[in-house]
Amino acid sequence: MFVTEELSFRTGARILGTFHYGYTVAPGGKICYTALYNGYPTQGKGGADMKKRIALCLIALLLLLPAAGCGEKKNTDPLTVTLWHVYGGEVDSPLNGLIERFNSTIGVEKNIRVKVELVSNSGSIHKSVLAAANSDPGAPTLPDMFVSYPKTVLALPDEDILVDYRDYLSGEELGAFLPAFLEEGQVNGRQVILPIAKSTEVLFINRTLFDRWAAASGASYDDLATWEGIYALAERYAADTGKCFLVNDYHFNYFQVGVTSLGEDFFQNDSVRFGSGFERAWEPYAHAALEGGVWLQDGYATESLRTGDTIASVASSASVLYYSDTVTYPDNTSEKVSITSLPYPVFAGGEKLVMQRGVGMCTTKSTPEREKACITFLKWLTEPERNVEFVTSLGYMPVTQEAFDKYLPDAVESLTDPMYISLYETYLQTQEEYTFYYPPQMENYLDLETRFENLSRLKMMAGRAQYLEGSGTAEELVWDTLDSFKLDYGT
Helix, strand or coil, X not given: CEEEEEEEEEECCEEEEEEEEEEEECHHHCEEEEEEEECCCCCCCCHHHHHHHHHHHHHHHHHXXXXXXXXXXXXXXXXXXXXXXXXXXXXXXXXXXXXXXXXXXXXXXHCEEEEEEEECCHHHHHHHHHHHHCCCCCCCCCXXXXXXXHHHXXXXXXXXXXXXXXXXXXXXXXXXXXXXXXXXXXXXXXXXXXXXXXXXXXXXXXXXXXXXXXXXXXXXHHHHHEHXXXXXXXXXXXXXXCXXXXXXXXXXXXXXXXXXXXXXXXXXXXXXXXXXXXXXXXXXXXXXXXXXCECCCCCXXXXXXXXXXXXXXXXEHHHHHXXXXXXXXXXXXEEXXXXXXXXXXXXXCCCCEEEEECXXXXXXXXXXXXXXXXXXXXXXXXXXXXXXXHXXXXXXXXXXXXXXXXXXXXXXXXXXXXXXXXXXXXXXXXXXHCEEECCCCCCCHHXXXXXXXXXXXXXXXXXXXXXXXXXXXXXXXXXXXXXXXXXXXXX
């Protein structure tokens, strides 16, 4: 198709002449321009000057054309958006594999490319995000998307640098997510974090060692459903074997969720409230720790299970990636074991409450085009069937109700690793029976958590030493350690 335009040149009110120019759009977006002269006066007085004017007008016209010459292509480079995430490694990340699929399909269609700039842990990304947001010397540029907990958002110098997802996703689209997962990402009335994969806390059991001990002691799996039952087993196991039964990765979470499940507030103003619910959670935990049944050393729960120093752990479900089917004992002998998952323990008579874990995705404000590109990718990633594919490659939970109801059961049927089958059966039970808890958004939350973890372990270790020295009974030291903890934590 040949499209024409008319351009007239004037001196005052006098038309000196008219150019007709046109362009042809060829397949592939190529544009070819043609300029035509028609009817310009070239005879008589001033004809030579007029030709000079015409030549200058032609030059000006060519400079105004968007393409010089014929056959040049438009710029078709994709719009590239950057991403920082925590899912796997730089080379073997399941998310990176999905991103490649997106780039080669929807990305090609929409002229979008997602580029992974950083794969690290949440703590490192937290520090990098804050450094970038504060323009610290040597800090990287803030990416278009990054994974985050609410604590990172709260620490930003200006939370308005993040997109509010309600500006891009409809109420129906947001309503597809599990409410608790979505609510955790709401900061100061804005939906600034979008869930893409979630974890929770579960009870991991070395079934091989537990079954061996249970056959001799009469211990039952029913005892593992409540905290009271677990701590009672811990004391018996320590007495029988001289080893710890339980390792808990998150003492702060144990108390926070436990006290809340008993119907009490765990927090008061900007600190921890030491009420009757707290005392109820402290008593069996401290008694078992003093008797030697609870692991109190630093490190992740996976470490003591891999060496057989403990046989039960309460940890993030995502830590399934780091459990092994082989236990190597201190004497350098080893044996194959079976690691199984059970739902998070509760206090007798308490609500079935469990901590939700796992970062969500933030999108940095930039241009409408870049923001829309990010949203396109995130909507693609959280489509129920694809989201199940993504999370089951990592040991996480999906984020929508449809994913849980329609696609996850079939995905579990296709799993072959018994450890993962057990975990996802636990996920399905947890989602059906439990309420997912998330901590309140407090600026000093991280400080409260860190001090609590360190001090509770130190007090229990000191109490254990006193107990072994004969400086008091376990019953006495339970309350002595609590008084000491409250005094030091409050200061």
